[in-house]
Amino acid sequence: MSKFRIAVHITPRKGLLDPQGNAVRDALRTLGFNSVKDVHVGRYIIVETDAYDALTAEDAVSDMCAKLLANPVTEDFEIESAVPA
Amino acid sequence: MSKFRIAVHITPRKGLLDPQGNAVRDALRTLGFNSVKDVHVGRYIIVETDAYDALTAEDAVSDMCAKLLANPVTEDFEIESAVPA
Amino acid sequence: MKFGIVTFPGSNCDYDAFQAVTDILGEEATYLWHKDHDLQGSDVIILPGGFSYGDYLRAGAIARFSPIMREVAAHAKAGGPVLGICNGFQIACEAGLLPGALMRNSHLQFVSAEVRVRVENSDTMFTNLYDRGEILRMPVAHGDGRYVAPPGVLEELEAEGRVVFRYADADGGINADANPNGSERNIAGIISEAGNVLGMMPHPERACSPLLGSNDGVRLLESILARVAA
Amino acid sequence: MSDVKPRAGDPVITPALIAEHGLTKLEYERLVGMLGRSPTFTELGIVSALWSEHCSYKHSRPILKTLPTTAPYVLQGPGENAGVISIGDGLAVAFKIESHNHPSAVEPYQGAATGVGGILRDVFTMGARPIAMLNSLRFGSLDDSRVRYLFSGVVKGIGDYGNCVGIPTVAGEIVFDPAYANNPLVNAMCVGLLHEEDLIRAKAEGVGNPIMAVGARTGRDGIHGASFASEDLSDASGAKRPRIQVGDPFTEKLLLEASLELIKSGHIVAIQDMGAAGLTSSSAEMAERGDVGVTIDVTRVPTRESGMSPYEILLSESQERMLVVAKKGREDAVRDILTRWDLTAAVIGEVIAEPVYRVTEGDRVVAEFPGSRLVTDCPSYSPEARESSAIADLRAADPFSIAERAEERDPAWTLEQLLSAPTIASKAWAYRQYDSTVRTNTVIGPGGDAAVLRIRGTNKAIAVKTDCNGRYVYLDPRVGGRIAVAEAARNVACTGARPMAITNCLNFGNPTRPEVFFQLKEAVAGMGEACRALGTPVTGGNVSLYNESPSGAVYPTPVIGMVGLIDDLSHITRATFQKDGDTILLLGELGGELGGSEYLATIHGKVIGAPPRCDVERERALIDALLGAIRAGVVSSAHDCSDGGLAVALAECCIANPEHESGADIDLSSHSALQDRAILFGESQGRVVVSSPAPERVLAIAAKAGVPCAQIGRVALESDTLAIKLPKRSLRSPLSRLRRAYHETIPKIMARTPEHSTFDELAPVAAH
Numbered sequence A, B: 001m002s003k004f005r006i007a008v009h010i011t012p013r014k015g016l017l018d019p020q021g022n023a024v025r026d027a028l029r030t031l032g033f034n035s036v037k038d039v040h041v042g043r044y045i046i047v048e049t050d051a052y053d054a055l056t057a058e059d060a061v062s063d064m065c066a067k068l069l070a071n072p073v074t075e076d077f078e079i080e081s082a083v084p085a
Numbered sequence C: 001m002k003f004g005i006v007t008f009p010g011s012n013c014d015y016d017a018f019q020a021v022t023d024i025l026g027e028e029a030t031y032l033w034h035k036d037h038d039l040q041g042s043d044v045i046i047l048p049g050g051f052s053y054g055d056y057l058r059a060g061a062i063a064r065f066s067p068i069m070r071e072v073a074a075h076a077k078a079g080g081p082v083l084g085i086c087n088g089f090q091i092a093c094e095a096g097l098l099p100g101a102l103m104r105n106s107h108l109q110f111v112s113a114e115v116r117v118r119v120e121n122s123d124t125m126f127t128n129l130y131d132r133g134e135i136l137r138m139p140v141a142h143g144d145g146r147y148v149a150p151p152g153v154l155e156e157l158e159a160e161g162r163v164v165f166r167y168a169d170a171d172g173g174i175n176a177d178a179n180p181n182g183s184e185r186n187i188a189g190i191i192s193e194a195g196n197v198l199g200m201m202p203h204p205e206r207a208c209s210p211l212l213g214s215n216d217g218v219r220l221l222e223s224i225l226a227r228v229a230a
Numbered sequence D: 001m002s003d004v005k006p007r008a009g010d011p012v013i014t015p016a017l018i019a020e021h022g023l024t025k026l027e028y029e030r031l032v033g034m035l036g037r038s039p040t041f042t043e044l045g046i047v048s049a050l051w052s053e054h055c056s057y058k059h060s061r062p063i064l065k066t067l068p069t070t071a072p073y074v075l076q077g078p079g080e081n082a083g084v085i086s087i088g089d090g091l092a093v094a095f096k097i098e099s100h101n102h103p104s105a106v107e108p109y110q111g112a113a114t115g116v117g118g119i120l121r122d123v124f125t126m127g128a129r130p131i132a133m134l135n136s137l138r139f140g141s142l143d144d145s146r147v148r149y150l151f152s153g154v155v156k157g158i159g160d161y162g163n164c165v166g167i168p169t170v171a172g173e174i175v176f177d178p179a180y181a182n183n184p185l186v187n188a189m190c191v192g193l194l195h196e197e198d199l200i201r202a203k204a205e206g207v208g209n210p211i212m213a214v215g216a217r218t219g220r221d222g223i224h225g226a227s228f229a230s231e232d233l234s235d236a237s238g239a240k241r242p243r244i245q246v247g248d249p250f251t252e253k254l255l256l257e258a259s260l261e262l263i264k265s266g267h268i269v270a271i272q273d274m275g276a277a278g279l280t281s282s283s284a285e286m287a288e289r290g291d292v293g294v295t296i297d298v299t300r301v302p303t304r305e306s307g308m309s310p311y312e313i314l315l316s317e318s319q320e321r322m323l324v325v326a327k328k329g330r331e332d333a334v335r336d337i338l339t340r341w342d343l344t345a346a347v348i349g350e351v352i353a354e355p356v357y358r359v360t361e362g363d364r365v366v367a368e369f370p371g372s373r374l375v376t377d378c379p380s381y382s383p384e385a386r387e388s389s390a391i392a393d394l395r396a397a398d399p400f401s402i403a404e405r406a407e408e409r410d411p412a413w414t415l416e417q418l419l420s421a422p423t424i425a426s427k428a429w430a431y432r433q434y435d436s437t438v439r440t441n442t443v444i445g446p447g448g449d450a451a452v453l454r455i456r457g458t459n460k461a462i463a464v465k466t467d468c469n470g471r472y473v474y475l476d477p478r479v480g481g482r483i484a485v486a487e488a489a490r491n492v493a494c495t496g497a498r499p500m501a502i503t504n505c506l507n508f509g510n511p512t513r514p515e516v517f518f519q520l521k522e523a524v525a526g527m528g529e530a531c532r533a534l535g536t537p538v539t540g541g542n543v544s545l546y547n548e549s550p551s552g553a554v555y556p557t558p559v560i561g562m563v564g565l566i567d568d569l570s571h572i573t574r575a576t577f578q579k580d581g582d583t584i585l586l587l588g589e590l591g592g593e594l595g596g597s598e599y600l601a602t603i604h605g606k607v608i609g610a611p612p613r614c615d616v617e618r619e620r621a622l623i624d625a626l627l628g629a630i631r632a633g634v635v636s637s638a639h640d641c642s643d644g645g646l647a648v649a650l651a652e653c654c655i656a657n658p659e660h661e662s663g664a665d666i667d668l669s670s671h672s673a674l675q676d677r678a679i680l681f682g683e684s685q686g687r688v689v690v691s692s693p694a695p696e697r698v699l700a701i702a703a704k705a706g707v708p709c710a711q712i713g714r715v716a717l718e719s720d721t722l723a724i725k726l727p728k729r730s731l732r733s734p735l736s737r738l739r740r741a742y743h744e745t746i747p748k749i750m751a752r753t754p755e756h757s758t759f760d761e762l763a764p765v766a767a768h
């Protein structure tokens, strides 16, 4: 067993209203960043877990996303490659 | 001008209590993911902006982070390379 | 004396602050629109509670860039009193009028309850009508009320008597059970270095009538009156 | 009439498509008859939404007509966005309850949040400023992790939305029963305050007046939510998830302020929330009420996504939107107000003289219906109603035939079991997440019998509460319907308020099943009887049918939202014991019934017997006596007996307020004709526990009103025990144990699952 670090990106599902992203976009424009077209705000989760190898670690995290970390109704998730921690 | 997409990771500053990370870690263990050692929860922000080139876009986003997107007292941020959107 | 109460988009305790000032204190109050640049001659500024800009991103993060905040900062710099309540406290921290930050409650839930706070410093322009060590009852209602500050800053606040209120139990004990949000050192309210900006999570403006459970907040407003009028 | 032709790219109308739209063959024929031709895809969508149960009330309209709706103080009865009653001093109260059951079953956080948003809009479109939120929730057993996930998600959704908008959530009820396992009920109620002269109705008027879309932009959210709400929940519902809308309470707050400013400005003639079936139902209903025609151009509707079809724009259920009929020439003034609040307003149509409902896409007509027949011609059904014989058998069973368990020899054990039943235990875990004090009017918040809000500028207050015991309605719908109203009235009266009027939310199963339709008919009949006797007309409500899952229908649950008026602040009365040495009295009869009780359900796992009798005239007398005593100033506290009976009521009087506990000594030993357990835990109706410093005055007032009343004990502030002498035994419970049972149960259960409260938008567990 070795320790791995896996990063997960969770973003609001496309097409669903993203009030948080909209508020940040508008705020940035008010601050003078007029070229900002769009903003999406999601979650960034880092999981440190023991596993036999990177693949097993990634599989486990994918399972965690489906079960807990992401809300399948409103969110999409993306898992980065595991790195030794 | 072209459109770029820049991802930003904002994480709770090390050493600060991360109750959300701890709660997720405990929850994952309750669900049977016993090998999970630690979890950190941060924000993932995607900015889509117009800029002359990738570098200018990244600079602008770095400025956005310093001004608004991250709280310097409690958070660290990291900007990924701009990709054409 | 005139109180200016800032209405940010999403403020929802501006009305309560207005009522407390006009109805209970019998003083003049005016709403200040976030897009304006005019304090309308206000002597005291209240940054009220609520969810400015929905508290999206971070509580208070967007509101601090509202046009009116430039004048509020100038007013504070000139020694004018500023009272930040709940979301107003969060905005004041984000704006750098007060040190530290307010993070998600440690239990991760919104908390609406009556709490007790102990008066730690009764020698401020906001607390001069209280006794030091006195226990006050006030409502809290927030999701992001956990006060944090870098270690050095905490020591400095303590040393300078700038921790004004601390969550306490009925007997004045400072302990985890009395702490509704996990704030460091049970801190419920702090004051700026110059002593003219107070930020607090509990709602004094909701504690202004025995009919509603407590009028312990009245003397906070009266303290300002006493000091500024003097 | 215009020439309406199918739009390029629209699906062809087939029997399968018609079925998918929830229309029966007969309904489709009715539509063709009305149009005199085949409908376009857009028209099919419109009709599917408007003729859905949710919008058309096709199975409930004739039944609802039997309810009383008038009183001199009713300014607006059913038919508008919310009911309105006058409370004197030129002031009025607008209130309404609504369900969001199906969305919450699929996505509890957003489902509940958008339910709160919708009911808020219903109230502020009447010109009222919302002053309080309530809710009524039903879930399965908390032992189930999926139920805990639903419960925590719904509570967080309600809290986050109401807290952000800044309206206090002050009262409600939460019941846990396996009957709701796969079909939770989430009903939200809003109460608003207005000056009578600001009352505005959603009635399109004035030919040539522009119709404007105001607030958030339209996206592809929740298309066909209304018809979704009119189907059974099956496993296939999971596939419908993209329909779920996302709420934005921040925009709602801006919309609230902007709308109230708009109404005051005099620039508009009507305003209505775009709720279920969105633009379609709001525009059609406004036209029908005003008996005018309308035309709408979908290309002028501000959208969030590009390429939306007329069908999608018309049926979108994007939140935080309003439809406004402005006065001609005031368009810019309207826009200015919205702009000040960072919101958009766009002219999208016009009121026309020609009696048609017309939708265009630019110049092309994509839908057109004659007159207001779209609304008025919708079908109406009275299917067969027949009681299920299985339920009749349950009712006939004798609860006293059930033997006591060995542990029951100590009644303190039974009492603690009941206090820790999640349905009875303190709901502070939930309502601590609701801001209940914002707006500084909350005199009594969650935790009392009803919530009390003072009315500024007067010496008055209003009391509000939601109530229903679905188990009673299940066992006997007529009696259960009566009890729901009577209990709500009693709760309001316990705070010192005269019950004034109700709103209601009828949560039932599939009405095409005879036993469900029977329940609906009977329950509404019972409600009507109680409303007439108590003088509390119905000013509005909501019907939610098809609350079924593969495991069956929910208990029939007609939730009552009651509003009462207190005309002197000094009459406000609390539920818990206040003063040492006060005499404790029981207003009403001891009763001794056990049928349908929480005792049978919790201790014996049985749902049997006839629910308690409910004599509505006696309920009326009880309320008169109670209010008489309160107004005479001789009542220190008043708390009604409901779930768990007299023993639970007494325990709550002792420990419900953790800041002020007191013991009590009670003597009921003279009632030897009754079983001890029936005395303690029977749920006979029409009873209130009162504490008083002047018991003889209470007795005299009760006698005059013809209400039985007896002294049963004394408040013992310093005692740390609730002691009750019974004919055969006695009960002694240390307050510390009662406190633990009552206050710690739900927090402990919810602590088992930290995963459920982790994120803002909750993550579900592995139940899907």
Ligand SMILES: Nc1ncnc2c1ncn2[C@@H]1O[C@H](COP(=O)(O)OP(=O)(O)O)[C@@H](O)[C@H]1O
Binding pocket: D134, D135, D136, D137, D169, D170, D171, D172, D173, D174, D423, D424, D427, D430, D431, D445, D446, D447, D448, D449, D450, D451, D467, D491, D640, D642, D643
């Ligand atoms: N969902 C809820 N939201 C707010 N308050 C609630 C909720 N559920 C229960 N409460 C409060 O808890 C108290 C007890 O509720 P309930 O058991 O329904 O009382 P009763 O039996 O007298 O009808 C009431 O004050 C009620 O307002």
Ligand SMILES: [Mg+2]
Binding pocket: D448, D449, D491, D639, D640, D641, D642
């Ligand atoms: Mg009650």
